Amino acid sequence: MYYNGFNPDKTFTMTATLSRDTIVAIATAAGRGGVGIVRISGDISAIGTLMTQICGHSLIPRQATYGAFISDEGNPIDHGIAIYFNAPHSYTGEHVLELQGHGGPVVMQLLLRRCLQVGARFNVRMAQAGEFTERAFLNDKMDLAQAEAVSDLIEAATEAAAKSAVKSLSGEFSTKIHTLVQQVVHLRMLVEATLDFPEEEINFLEKADAFGQLERIQSQLATVLATAKQGALLRDGINVVLVGQPNVGKSSLLNALAGQDIAIVTAIAGTTRDTVTQAIQIDGVPLNIIDTAGLRETDDIVEQMGIERTWAAISKADVVLHLQDASQMTDTTQMLLSIQKQLPKDTPVLTLFNKVDLMNTTQQQLLNHDDNHLSISAKTGDGLAALRERLLQIVGFEKTQTDTFIARERHLDALRTADEHLQAAYAHALTQADALDLFAEELRLAQESLNLITGAFTSDDLLGVIFSSFCIGK
Numbered sequence: 001m002y003y004n005g006f007n008p009d010k011t012f013t014m015t016a017t018l019s020r021d022t023i024v025a026i027a028t029a030a031g032r033g034g035v036g037i038v039r040i041s042g043d044i045s046a047i048g049t050l051m052t053q054i055c056g057h058s059l060i061p062r063q064a065t066y067g068a069f070i071s072d073e074g075n076p077i078d079h080g081i082a083i084y085f086n087a088p089h090s091y092t093g094e095h096v097l098e099l100q101g102h103g104g105p106v107v108m109q110l111l112l113r114r115c116l117q118v119g120a121r122f123n124v125r126m127a128q129a130g131e132f133t134e135r136a137f138l139n140d141k142m143d144l145a146q147a148e149a150v151s152d153l154i155e156a157a158t159e160a161a162a163k164s165a166v167k168s169l170s171g172e173f174s175t176k177i178h179t180l181v182q183q184v185v186h187l188r189m190l191v192e193a194t195l196d197f198p199e200e201e202i203n204f205l206e207k208a209d210a211f212g213q214l215e216r217i218q219s220q221l222a223t224v225l226a227t228a229k230q231g232a233l234l235r236d237g238i239n240v241v242l243v244g245q246p247n248v249g250k251s252s253l254l255n256a257l258a259g260q261d262i263a264i265v266t267a268i269a270g271t272t273r274d275t276v277t278q279a280i281q282i283d284g285v286p287l288n289i290i291d292t293a294g295l296r297e298t299d300d301i302v303e304q305m306g307i308e309r310t311w312a313a314i315s316k317a318d319v320v321l322h323l324q325d326a327s328q329m330t331d332t333t334q335m336l337l338s339i340q341k342q343l344p345k346d347t348p349v350l351t352l353f354n355k356v357d358l359m360n361t362t363q364q365q366l367l368n369h370d371d372n373h374l375s376i377s378a379k380t381g382d383g384l385a386a387l388r389e390r391l392l393q394i395v396g397f398e399k400t401q402t403d404t405f406i407a408r409e410r411h412l413d414a415l416r417t418a419d420e421h422l423q424a425a426y427a428h429a430l431t432q433a434d435a436l437d438l439f440a441e442e443l444r445l446a447q448e449s450l451n452l453i454t455g456a457f458t459s460d461d462l463l464g465v466i467f468s469s470f471c472i473g474k
């Protein structure tokens with residue numbers, strides 16, 4: 001029972017609109033494969049006609065049927081499996097027809113064209129990126145965090161990332177958000193009820209244990225945010241840029257970390273010109289290791305262009321590894337300052353003393369060793385395990401937290417904003433015990449922010465941004 005027609009679930013109206021066109025796309029990856037699928041979703045009249053025209057007969061829902069896919073001239077384009085999913089029992093929640101043929105690009109194009117041709121009088125059109133999944137979302141087959149997880153699963157760069165994407169796809173992340181929202185709603189209800197009876201306002205906070213409730217929500221939100229941060233690391237990975245003077249061993253380190261001979265290594269200073277990027281993983285966290293041209297003054301035009309690329313890479317770094325040749329130490333203070341200038345404020349820079357294999361133990365002990373300095377040998381592999389550990393530590397990845405769900409920067413923003421509103425609510429309650437309407441408003445804003453994650457409220461703009469990054473056919 002809500003007071004005054006207050007309905008906590010309807011803080012907003014849904015503005016997203018559902019296109020009713022019937023859409024078609026090749027659902028499988030471009031190129032050659034054993035099987036390729038053309039998928040159609042939409043209106044029953046269009047789908048029904050496609051079935052009879054292309055398969056030659058109508059299909060029993062959800063039953064795989066083998067047969068010819070027939071061209072307009074009555075010849076088989078391919079022999080394959082057709083499946084009809086009747087609405088709402090399909091991926092999109094609409095009527096869906098799948099033509100599963102042989103996975104060649106030409107066969108797939110022919111099938112696609114045939115669908116467009118038969119579907120022309122029903123305005124069947126090519127699907128846009130992510131449009132099948134967008135429909136699944138708009139038809140309440142999944143919420144927004146789950147829809148995003150579909151794309152994150154497909155894009156996953158590591159096994160750990162895929163595992164956590166499946167968790168989000170199954171709704172684990174969404175459930176956590178729902179639990180938080182429910183608790184905020186509960187507290188809002190109590191407050192809104194009290195607002196109707198001003199004489200009780202003063203005692204409300206104590207009676208309802210508002211502070212206790214708020215604290216419990218805040219602590220749960222902190223846990224969800226911490227897990228989401230891990231999930232975002234698994235999804236987005238980190239760009240690690242190797243910089244330093246020529247010949248200090250950047251390319252050697254890239255090769256050592258990749259475990260492959262990827263970049264050219266020579267004793268000639270100025271070997272690397274183009275930036276060389278290699279994807280690796282450390283404990284499931286995807287990393288892009290970016291090897292760059294050594295920084296120095298040079299008249300060589302090609303090398304100068306390479307160095308420009310180094311600066312461009314530095315500006316995109318999440319972590320900078322600054323290498324020095326420990327056996328031939330030079331002053332790099334000036335260079336480090338320029339690098340720092342190029343970096344966003346708190347981008348970590350770790351200095352690596354390379355080639356320690358060329359030094360005796362006493363010399364090695366003289367090297368600075370703190371959180372920002374490590375000794376390594378790209379040649380012998382010495383210190384690389386410590387480097388890997390340190391990299392994970394720098395980006396805040398906790399190996400022990402293996403059971404995380406995948407998340408995006410967008411989700412982290414929403415969680416942080418919700419947290420800020422809860423904090424503001426707390427502050428209002430502390431300072432002005434009689435200003436419950438401000439307290440209530442902050443709770444409403446916290447809920448609004450949490451709702452952005454699951455898409456309980458979404459704008460067309462946000463959906464456009466999210467689904468346009470999907471691949472066509474998804």
Ligand SMILES: Nc1nc2c(c(=O)[nH]1)N(C=O)[C@@H](CNc1ccc(C(=O)N[C@@H](CCC(=O)O)C(=O)O)cc1)CN2
Pocket residue numbers: 037085088089090091098141
């Ligand atoms: N051939 C094929 N494989 C695929 C997909 C697809 O669309 N086609 N998927 C596309 O991403 C994924 C699977 N996702 C799917 C999700 C729901 C339904 C579905 O039919 N749902 C119905 C019935 C559910 C049930 O029987 O329990 C429903 O929700 O009502 C199908 C596929 C991966 N594999």
Ligand SMILES: Nc1nc2c(ncn2[C@@H]2O[C@H](COP(=O)(O)OP(=O)(O)OP(=O)(O)O)[C@@H](O)[C@H]2O)c(=O)[nH]1
Pocket residue numbers: 244245246247248249250251252253264265266267268269270271272273292293294295354355356357358376377378379380
């Ligand atoms: N002894 C020893 N030699 C190393 C080590 N790392 C690199 N070298 C050698 O140092 C030289 C330069 O290595 P590179 O990896 O090409 O250096 P770089 O920093 O990529 O150089 P540029 O591409 O010119 O900027 C090569 O002869 C490597 O074999 C190391 O840890 N120990």
Ligand SMILES: [Mg+2]
Pocket residue numbers: 250251252263264265271272291292293294
């Ligand atoms: Mg190099």
